[in-house]
Amino acid sequence: MSAPKASAASPGVSPAEKAAIYDYIIPATAPWSRVIHRGQILRIVDLEGQQAVDTLFYNAHDYTERYSAQDTLLAQERAYITTGSRLISNEGNVMATVTADSAGYHDTSAGACSCEANTVRFGHHTRYMHACRENFLLELSRYGMTKRDIVSNINFFMNVPIRPDGELAIVDGVSQPGDYVDMRAEMDVLCVISNCPQVNNPCNGFRPTPVRVQIWDPPASSK
Numbered sequence: 001m002s003a004p005k006a007s008a009a010s011p012g013v014s015p016a017e018k019a020a021i022y023d024y025i026i027p028a029t030a031p032w033s034r035v036i037h038r039g040q041i042l043r044i045v046d047l048e049g050q051q052a053v054d055t056l057f058y059n060a061h062d063y064t065e066r067y068s069a070q071d072t073l074l075a076q077e078r079a080y081i082t083t084g085s086r087l088i089s090n091e092g093n094v095m096a097t098v099t100a101d102s103a104g105y106h107d108t109s110a111g112a113c114s115c116e117a118n119t120v121r122f123g124h125h126t127r128y129m130h131a132c133r134e135n136f137l138l139e140l141s142r143y144g145m146t147k148r149d150i151v152s153n154i155n156f157f158m159n160v161p162i163r164p165d166g167e168l169a170i171v172d173g174v175s176q177p178g179d180y181v182d183m184r185a186e187m188d189v190l191c192v193i194s195n196c197p198q199v200n201n202p203c204n205g206f207r208p209t210p211v212r213v214q215i216w217d218p219p220a221s222s223k
């Protein structure tokens with residue numbers, strides 16, 4: 001693919017002026033995955049606001065290397081993901097760097113919703129409601145992965161304040177319609193997303209909505 005000559009985008013500059021090579025709307029409550037090649041930029045757009053996007057990363061050539069929330073937080077000494085955050089793998093390598101973030105900050109501590117957790121938090125009648133872990137399982141099965149390959153994820157656009165006593169709270173989202181986060185892949189990564197179907201707490205404003213994913217090739221000079 002030939003890159004437009006005029007583009008001299010530097011890291012952190014919105015790639016929006018250049019045509020995306022991939023553009024897809026993930027329906028409400030659905031899973032999605034795709035390999036993002038080193039240097040490419042992935043943008044996730046919260047189209048309607050207040051929509052949690054549960055996200056995992058795997059080394060596209062060795063799925064045993066995957067995103068590590070623990071190593072990421074330890075390395076950056078901050079509790080949230082935002083512009084400048086380097087997403088670290090369980091082997092200590094940088095998988096991706098957040099280059100832009102219009103929403104402000106993103107959780108990576110609260111994990112993904114599951115049928116089991118739903119029953120504990122919201123009652124047994126929620127046992128059969130669709131959840132992020134089911135989305136992850138469905139999508140990971142396409143790559144030969146199973147339950148044991150689901151690790152702590154990033155919750156883009158999810159608002160999880162940490163209280164003074166250390167408790168986590170899931171409260172109304174702060175993202176506005178059109179808010180986005182950009183990440184530059186620092187290795188070939190398989191990105192796996194669950195567009196969160198949760199309706200029992202405010203993480204999706206009690207109304208799961210579609211999100212958009214776009215991918216840009218790197219500027220020609222950085223290839």
Ligand SMILES: [Zn+2]
Pocket residue numbers: 054112113131132133196197198
């Ligand atoms: Zn969820």
